[in-house]
Amino acid sequence: MNTNFKSVASASPSLTDWNMIQWIKAEKYVKKLRQRIFRANKLGQTRKVRKLQRLMLKSKANLLLSIRRVTQHNKGKRSAGVDGYKVVKPQQRVELYNTMMQKNIMLHRPKPAKRTYIEKKNGKLRPLGIPTIVDRVYQSMVKNALEPEWEASFEAISYGFRPKRSILDAAEDIWNKINSKSKKRWVFEGDFKGCFDNLNHGYILEQVSKFPAKTIISRWLKAGYVDNNVFNVTDAGTPQGGSISPLLANIALHGMEDALGIKYRSGVLHDKVDGRCGRSMVRYADDFVVFCETKEDAEKVYADLKPYLASRGLELSMDKTKITHIDEGFDFLGFNVRMYKSSTTRNGGKLLIKPSKNSVIKARVRIKEVFQECFGQRVLILIERLNEVIRGYGNLWRYSVASKELKSLDYYVRKLITNHLKVLHPKKSSKWRSERYFRKAKHGGNDRWILTCPVTEKQVIKFAWFKIKRFTKVYFKNSVDDSTLNKYWMERDIKEFDSTNVMHRIKLAKVQKYLCPLCKRSLRAEDEALEVDHKLERSSGGKDQYKNFQLVHVSCHIERHSK
16 A cells, blocks of 8 residues: 555555554654644644645545544444444455545535434433444544644633543642632532533534535534434534534634633733633533632623623523532532631631542442443453443542542442352352452552452452542643644653553553554554553463563454454
């Protein structure tokens, strides 16, 4: 295959072997093109931005990466749209690429999304639209062209559905804005009513009116959906489920700081603007909080937001929107934020961020579901499934004041493990069960009640092993598309990897210089799960030894064994 990705618009022979593609070259090309779009927009070079975006939309490297992301990396890779078409084998990806290379993205007519539902925290159902595979690939391509332009403009307080920004960044930003030294004590908690379902199409299209592929964006917005074999028209909203939808929602919601009169001086918040009391805010997608110095100012927030809401076709959900004092505390993104009385601080208060009660209850429910799903299964399967859940919550809560909650969850897990083993071996004594299934932790310590697989010696991890530490928030408007910050993001990725993985994975990553040995890409690649693989397979005499292990992407692991 011709892998000179610079000649993206030139004719090239058809692709014949998916496994022969030089992915590193493709990724470097797309990354560099994104950075050029970002820089051109920063410099106000509008014509250059459009030229580079057209180049991205025609790029075969962008097409290849989009097909791989949609059919190999994304969680819904095996979900079909209304046409029932799936792409699961390498040869099918080759056929899809060769077909799409012959078509013009500007002339594409999207099919309606397939409607499905998932349960929300409050018990209600959240509608999701599953686009067809082809539409998902095109959406990924358009996102690579459109996102860098807006990454150069998005507000620093926006954290939802943006590259390298997370819930933890939003939580740390809240702490920075209202810690004990701040005068902001009143909180306006806001939540848009059906945000993704009600966004004004006209406003979104106005914001992307100069984008080369604005026509296909308009078609996606108006493509409709099929629910129970019945077609439904979409006159408003961005369909949740497509990769382009979160970006379009962020574009529509951009500008809230201006609406509230929040301004900055060289990256530092300017507290006094037009005679108003100081305000600050944090937004994660459609959830946001505004911090004010007085209750009267907090009550004015809704009035100040009215023009902003009206132009976007939105309104606030009154049952979730309220004004509270920081001493009472508030829940945001699964955390509880509250100022506690303290005799050790100058103003007599200490701000603490803890896991909210609802999120702890949700964790207990999820843990119990794992035991129910593993009923009658081998202990190894239970350990692996439990470790996934524990690691997820542990890595999220370790950056908050969560010691008490983590210990209580360990006790809860231990209780369920005991009951599970009784059901698994009802005729055996408790002494037999403890001798067979419990060992001391491999990393040391005196705790000998660690559930251990008697065959593989794999152990369940504990919540208490996640040491509480401080999270380092992404700095102001730093973006992954800024070519001057490559070193910053590399160091941040390594630090995040080391803080969210177990020790044996960290050791393997350091030996591999944080690269996957199969594809030579970063282990911190977006949307990529990792697995420990044998360099020499056990069927060929390879042993379960550290020197025979390597840490690889799951998709690379699957490809290796499929060959």
